[in-house]
Amino acid sequence: MKLDPAFLLHKPQPGSSAHQARPYLQLAGISKRFGQQTVLDALDLTVHKGEFVCLLGPSGCGKTTLLRQIAGLDLPDAGTIQVDARDITLLPPAKRDYGIVFQSYALFPNLNVADNIAYGLRGRREDKHRRVSELLALINLDGIADKFPAQLSGGQQQRVALARALATSPGLLLLDEPLSALDARVREHLRREIRALQQKLGITTIMVTHDQEEALTMADRVVVMNGGRIEQSGSPFDVYREPASRFVASFVGQGNWLPAITRDSSSVQLGEHVLPLSPPHGLETGQTATLFVRPEDIMLHPQWPATPDAVLAEIHKLELLGPVYRISLHVPAWGAVNLQADLTHAQLTQLDVSPQHRVPVSLNLARCRVFSGKDAA
Ligand SMILES: Nc1ncnc2c1ncn2[C@@H]1O[C@H](COP(=O)(O)OP(=O)(O)OP(=O)(O)O)[C@@H](O)[C@H]1O
Ligand SMILES: [Mg+2]
Numbered sequence: 001m002k003l004d005p006a007f008l009l010h011k012p013q014p015g016s017s018a019h020q021a022r023p024y025l026q027l028a029g030i031s032k033r034f035g036q037q038t039v040l041d042a043l044d045l046t047v048h049k050g051e052f053v054c055l056l057g058p059s060g061c062g063k064t065t066l067l068r069q070i071a072g073l074d075l076p077d078a079g080t081i082q083v084d085a086r087d088i089t090l091l092p093p094a095k096r097d098y099g100i101v102f103q104s105y106a107l108f109p110n111l112n113v114a115d116n117i118a119y120g121l122r123g124r125r126e127d128k129h130r131r132v133s134e135l136l137a138l139i140n141l142d143g144i145a146d147k148f149p150a151q152l153s154g155g156q157q158q159r160v161a162l163a164r165a166l167a168t169s170p171g172l173l174l175l176d177e178p179l180s181a182l183d184a185r186v187r188e189h190l191r192r193e194i195r196a197l198q199q200k201l202g203i204t205t206i207m208v209t210h211d212q213e214e215a216l217t218m219a220d221r222v223v224v225m226n227g228g229r230i231e232q233s234g235s236p237f238d239v240y241r242e243p244a245s246r247f248v249a250s251f252v253g254q255g256n257w258l259p260a261i262t263r264d265s266s267s268v269q270l271g272e273h274v275l276p277l278s279p280p281h282g283l284e285t286g287q288t289a290t291l292f293v294r295p296e297d298i299m300l301h302p303q304w305p306a307t308p309d310a311v312l313a314e315i316h317k318l319e320l321l322g323p324v325y326r327i328s329l330h331v332p333a334w335g336a337v338n339l340q341a342d343l344t345h346a347q348l349t350q351l352d353v354s355p356q357h358r359v360p361v362s363l364n365l366a367r368c369r370v371f372s373g374k375d376a377a
Contacts, residue, residue: 023085024049024204025070025172030079032065032228039065040076041228050202052195054215057225058251063208066225067176070206072096083171096172099165103177105157107149107164114145117163135163138197155186162194166201173198175207179214191218212252216240224248246371249292256298256339258291260370268370271335275309275363279370290371295326297364298341302350304360313361315353327353329361 025047032040039062047053055063068074070081072093081089088096107116117135118128136142139159149157158178165173178194179187195218198205209215215222216236223233224247232244243249250257260268262279268289269275279289304310311333319326324342331337341361343351351359 022049023047024051024083025206026080026082026085027066027070028080028082030066030069030076030081032062032069032074032076039228040069042079043228043230045223045230045233047204047206049204052198052205052207052218052220054219054222055206055208055225056212056215056222056252057210057231059210061225062228063210063225064176067100067174067206067208070172071098071100071174097170098172098174099168099170100174101158101161101165101176101178103180105149105154105161105181107157107160109149112146112148113141113152113160116149116160117167119164120168131167135167138166139163140193153186154182155190158182158190159193162197166203171204173203173205175205177208177210180209180211187214194218216252222252224251226251241367243292243369246290246292246373249369249371254295254340256293256295256337258293258337258339259335259374260289260291262287262289262370271331271333271337273309273311273333275365275368277365277368277370280372283372287372288374290374292369292371293339293363294367295340295342296324297367298329298339299362299364300327300341300343300347300351300353301360301362302352305362307362309365310360310362312358315355315357315359317355318353331361 023046027043027045030040030043031038043066055066057063065074069076072091076089080087083097108119111119114132117132121128121131132145136145139162141156141159144152144156149160152160162178179190182190191214207218219236221233222236222239224231224239226247232239232248234242239248240253243252249255258270260270262283262285263269263274264285266276266278267274268277268279268291270291277291283289301310311331313329313331315327316330316338317328324344325348327341327343329339329341331339353359
């Protein structure tokens with residue numbers, strides 16, 4: 001994943017988001033089975049008023065199923081759903097206050113844009129007309145009211161679908177992979193547009209995605225799901241920087257997984273090297289563990305540094321990834337491991353990192369995590 005480095009520099013301040021700390025949607029103990037398969041497993045989730053929450057997880061982990069319970073398109077086998085402290089678990093979809101956008105452009109092909117947007121609106125013709133104009137201006141698509149869906153690009157169709165979802169000014173906006181059918185440029189542009197619109201309207205929003213970059217760049221809070229459960233719920237910064245589990249660490253962003261052995265409660269051994277890192281609670285001495293470190297947390301030094309943890313690495317390859325360079329390294333002292341480090345252009349100019357060269361490397365120990373067992377998730 002190519003993350004915009006700016007994202008990593010701005011640790012959000014608590015309370016800096018536009019949303020209020022008032023629970024709007026509360027899911028408690030939501031379970032859903034299809035046949036023998038448990039798709040949602042006693043899941044709890046609270047979404048605050050005005051918050052933008054991304055449900056992130058691999059294919060089949062239950063994201064769409066969860067969204068469908070919130071929308072009332074499916075009923076949970078157990079658990080309750082409350083909106084503004086009112087139980088809506090058994091309410092039919094039409095009685096719930098939300099707008100929804102799906103991955104595939106679910107516009108009515110036989111209706112023009114204006115009629116598509118006005119579809120759920122009640123009231124006088126002139127009022128509907130005014131509302132449609134307002135919404136077209138909101139999504140920056142004035143002048144296309146008379147066109148039919150087939151005459152629009154994918155990005156335009158999704159914006160119309162968004163306008164239709166917002167037409168009745170619902171309290172909740174549900175988005176199920178709304179951008180995944182679009183090409184990369186349009187997708188990035190629409191990410192920013194949707195986020196700006198959501199903040200402008202202050203509408204509580206839940207977006208499903210399996211694209212980590214989308215989740216990290218758009219959400220106030222990322223909820224990482226795996227096998228019908230929530231693995232971690234936190235700010236994009238926390239999910240990236242402090243992954244709560246092996247699964248989250250491997251699913252979100254890039255990382256190196258280095259075989260290690262626990263030494264005592266405050267150190268682990270990596271090859272012939274002992275590092276002052278705490279193994280997970282309860283892991284005994286001499287157990288197999290894995291050290292997890294992100295590519296940007298491996299430091300290459302122009303001279304031998306003062307830190308006792310530095311070792312020599314051999315440079316294998318250098319690739320430009322856009323905002324950063326990715327350096328492939330081989331480190332004999334850490335158990336002959338291969339790993340990948342990311343350097344900015346400014347960092348790179350201070351070093352001589354041509355292939356076959358040797359440089360001192362060390363780890364940003366504050367950013368390393370030790371998990372029990374071998375390998376990634
Ligand atoms: N109506 C259904 N009947 C039987 N099984 C279902 C039904 N709906 C979903 N499932 C199963 O539940 C699991 C979760 O599906 P779901 O659509 O929620 O996944 P998802 O996280 O949205 O995945 P994706 O990223 O691929 O959209 C899958 O194994 C799926 O096959
Ligand atoms: Mg889905």
